[in-house]
Each structure stands twice: as C-alpha cells, then as structure tokens.
Amino acid sequence: MMSAGVVIGPDELEQLVKALLARGYRALGPVVRDGAIILGEVEGTAELPKGWQDNQAPGSYSLNQTGSHNLFDWAVGPQSVKAEVFPPRSTIWTAKPPGYVVEEVPDEAAPVAVIGARPCDLAGLDVLGRALVNGSAADPTFQRRSGGAFLVVAECTHPANTCFCVSMGTGPGASHGFDVRLTELPGAGTEDPRYLALAGTRQGRELLDGLPGRPAQPADEAERVNLLARAASRMGRSVDNAGLPELLARNLSNPRWDDVAERCLACGNCTAVCPTCFCANFEDTTDLQGTVRRQRTWASCSDLAHSYVHGGPVRSSIKSRYRQWATHKFSWWWDQFGTSGCIGCGRCITWCPAGIDITEEIAALRASDGAASTTKGAGER
C-alpha cells in the first residue's frame, strides 16, 4: 500500500491533524508538560514541542529549548503508546447483589490518532500485541484500541544517549506498521522544517491525498537516508543479541544478579515506562450498595505481590525480581512470543532512579558468562 512520498510544510501538517480530528479521532501528540515530553491531547500542531530537545542519561532526563522550528528534535518521553491501547486502569465488569448478574463494561473510548509516535513505539505495539492477543485469548480492549488507532510515526533523527534501537532492529527508521510516516527535514537555524510524508495504509493515503504538497524528489529521500544514518551512528548504546536468550537462561546464578540487586530499588519504574510490559492485576472493589467492580490495573514483576502464592511470594528477593524482568525481556520472551521483549527505547535506563542500565547489565552478564554453575542437574537438592 506504499505510495510515492510527498513533501509538506508545517501548515500541511496542521491540516493533517485537523483532518484526523474531523474524522472523529482523538488526537494525541508530544507535548511539554511538567518538564517532560509526554503524550497529550492536541488540537493542532501548536502544542507540539517546537525547538525542544531532550537530554537523557541513566537516571536523568531534562529538556532544553533551542529556538529551532523543528518539532521532533527529541527522542522519547516516559510514555509510550502503551497506555492508550492498554489502559493503566480499566473496569472489566460490575455485578450487583444478591444475584450477581455480571455485566461487562464495554470500552467506549474514541479511536485515537497518535501524531509523532516513534518507530520504537510501533515495534512496541507489535511486541505488546503478540502478548495480548494469543492463540486462545485476546484482550478485547487492546484489540479494539490498537485496531482502531491511526498512527502517524515520526522517524527518529535525534536519538538519546540511552537509545539502542539500532541493535534491536526497531529504528531509527520505520518500514511498516504506520498509517503515515513523517521524516522531519530540518530547516537551518530558525527556518521552518519540511516533512517527507509517506502513506503506509489506504487510510493514510486518503489523508495525504487531501493535502497540498509537492511529490518527493530523490534528493528528499537522500536527505532522509542521511538523517537516519546519522541518527543510527549517534545511538548511545547497544545490546549484543547474539545467543542472548540462551546466555541468560544459563546464567541464572551469575553473581552479577547479586550486584544489580544491590542497586535496584524494586520501584517498578522500568516496567511502568516499558512499552511492552503487559502484566496486570485483577482486583475487586465493592461500593456501599454492594456492587462489585472488577478492575484491571498495570502490575509489575518488581512488586513482591506479583508472584504471591499461598504461603508467600515466589520471588521474595529483589535479585530474583530484577532477574525475572531481564530474563523475561531478553530470553523467555522468545520462547513465549517468538521475539525479544525489548525494543531498545532506553526508557528503563532513563527513568530508573538508580540509573541501572540494562545494556550494561547484559554486557556484564556476557562478560562473566559461566561465572557460576547454573544448570543444576535433575533432582539435585
């Protein structure tokens, strides 16, 4: 469904957002709030983070204004698209006493259009979808919301120090999974940028066809390729994925887990910002009339209660909980869903209050591969 690209300016981008709003979408885009770029409701491009850059490092995030007219000179904020398709809290059903006839609470949120999702966010949606739609069951909210979403991806030309999407194969460019792909071709100084726009779906094509813009020239595509190549070369981090699932599976007793456990606070930030963490709790509340409300809320394997069975939690040590998160992402995820659970966005590094860097932990495990005998024999006591 790919068509030839068009080059549009800021005015046409504004029209694109308005056209999506006119079609009944709730438009979400990057906005600056409380010192961070987050996903917020937008009515046009005026709210987008013009001239803002982000500075990310382990345990550190800040913004600075450069005065440029570019809208996408930043990498990723703490929020991914996850919260839109997998709400942090939702009510599944209610039931009234005494008979407790169970009534489902349908998800009625308007379809969402995301302006400026990143290629890693698209990869995150794909990975999340493999977890939430499996062979025997599917999360109805995720299916409805992800199926109905309109995704305008902005390719990444300003990766952060914490990014490693190149090594995970998820960026900085996007080849599929979007309705419209934008590449911001920056203006010099305070000149307006232009956008190389490409449709990825029929709906995207219809939208772009309604906008004035000149057909893309080979020079525009060449500029895009250069921008992405420069972004890829400025990637701050990387993960060596060669044999990694097996390496982690045989290093469950590696002393490095003790080392990281000394630093990990088990706060759950890494799981909250992760675009692919899908764990959820199901909890009941009862109001004064006795009506039962079953809610689903995000859960974290960092929590002691996550592994609770009668008698106590299975993973009582922080070491075992960090190990669960890391081995699930980079090893068991392959067994369960046929892909890595990590998309290389680096959010878990930036938003870890202790600055724990998963790429550093993996490198250390690799360097000390086999430091402890891990595969105990059958029936060993």
Place this chain on the structure above:
Amino acid sequence: MTLADPRLAASTHGPFTPSVFHVVGRAQEAPDVVTLALESAEGRPLPFKPGQFNMLTAFGVGEVPISISSRPGHGPLMHTIREVGAVTRALCRAALGSPLGVRGPFGTDWGLDDFAQSDAVVVAGGIGLAPLRGAVQALLDRAGLPMGPRRVVVLVGARTPDQLIFKRDLEDWSRRGQVAVTVDMAEEGWEGNVGVVTHLVDQAAFDPNRAMALVCGPEVMMRFAIQALIERGVLPTSIRLRVSLERNMQCGTGLCGHCQLGPYILCKSGPVVTYPQASRLLTEAEL
C-alpha cells in the same frame, strides 16, 4: 449426564468475565478444606479434563485459580479449596445456594489417554490430591481395559491425619487399586504410616518399566517424590513423569503475566507439565 457439547460452553463473554454458578453441595474435607459442588445458573455444563483449573470468584472479595476435583461427565463440577487467604476463606464459607463466578476451564490436563497398559502411579501431597481426584477415578474405571492402565497405585501424604482429604474416596479406591497413605505427624489413634510420601514410593508395588507417574503437591515434596520415582527406575521422560505446578494466576488466559515460570506461561503451558519441562524450574530458587 451426557458429555457436553463443547460449543454449549462457548461464552459470548470476554475472556475476563465469569459465568454465575450456584453452590449445590459442600463437604468439609479437613478443618480448613472444603469441597464445593457447583451448577451453572444458566444450566450450561462446563466440559473439562482432569488436571485443569477454573478461576473462581467470591463476589466482592476476588478471584483465584482452583483446580477441578471432580470427574468429567459425572455429576456437578467440584472444587476442593483450602482456606489460605481472603478469597479462599470466602469460598470455603460459601453457603448452599450462594452465587459464585466461574471462568474456565484453563490449562493442560493429565493426558490420561496415554496410560494404556501402564502402571499408573499417582503421588499427592496435601491439597495436591485435589487436581488428581478426577484422574484417579477415571484411571480406576479404565483399569484392566485394553486402553486403560494395568494397575493404579495411589500414594498420599498429609501433614496430620486430620489434614487428610477425600477419606471416603481413599477407602473406595483401596478396594479397587493400591492405596497407601502416610502422615508427617501422627495423632492419637493413627495406626498408619508416618513419614514422608517418598517412603511410600519405595514400598509401592509397581513395575518401573511400565510406570507412568502423576505428581502434585508442595514443590519440595514433588522434588523428593520425583527423585524417589527415578531411583525406583521410572524413566524421567515427558511421557512417564508429569507434575502439576502452581504460580500466581489472575487471568487464566495467558494475558496477565503473573504465572511466568521461565519460558512458560503456566496457565497455558501448565499447570500439568512434563518432568523434562519442570526439572530445572523445580531446582532453581525463586524463578
């Protein structure tokens, strides 16, 4: 009761929405263990296989995974529940006629079709006998038939005589097969075995070359029972040695992530797994 058409149980509900069942029978098995018999409020039977579990809701308290302790196609759906927390306490105290939410069945079963001409060895510890009850009944019914086991050996351990569940079943089974019971701590009047269930494995009469073992109980008990079975000569292969594992489960459909166990999402790949699947998971602490 005829075997239900599986389509009858197909629900129009989303995967997280229970159907209402009513308590039609309850039996106190032990001071803190109750068996509930349940019938669908909509008259819809719930087809299942021994070893599978349901998610049970005590309305207003919460939902927990409970294995099915009845036998498919024979009377009402039964669950045997030990009171260990708020939800199980509410379930254990559910009065006759009260509504409960049921979702399921979920997970793998014991795979009883593989038992032709075998010596079926069932090893259970404590409440671990509950998911094995339907399997033992089905195996005993088939014993001696061409497609059934040659013999059935049931080895049961409990902490105290008081904690022993399904006492009437055990008596019935002992007339039809080999049953041995042991307790960790005897009480006055107990004249049976005292000690861990491992010793029963050593003494039981079965041919290790024909043995097919089903094991369920606390993880430490399963480790030692499996060790004893292997030392008796039972081959530690996927067909010959099966165990039922437990983890936190909140959805039953592989979507909530709580039952991660290494490469497995246990509500789907389990609870019944083969020994080769389980061996490493049983020995790695806090996995």
